[in-house]
Amino acid sequence: MAIDLEYLSQLSDGDREFEAELLSVYLEDTASHLAALEEAVAAGNVE
Structure with a gap:
């Protein structure tokens, strides 16, 4: 997972x-x- 640290710094004003x-x-x-997505996929629940 990628986190844009520059954008985070802008949002937080440093x-x-x-x-x-x-x-x-x-x-x-x-x-x-x-975890919820993994459980749904394992159960075959794609909705």
Whole structure:
């Protein structure tokens, strides 16, 4: 997964603590979404 660090810096106005928080939330959410997708594919549920 690619993360555009320059864009992240623009969004956060250079606030490194906020960047870390955004990345943490993104990674947590992405992991759960990927797990749900893997389960759906394994179950043959493509909807």
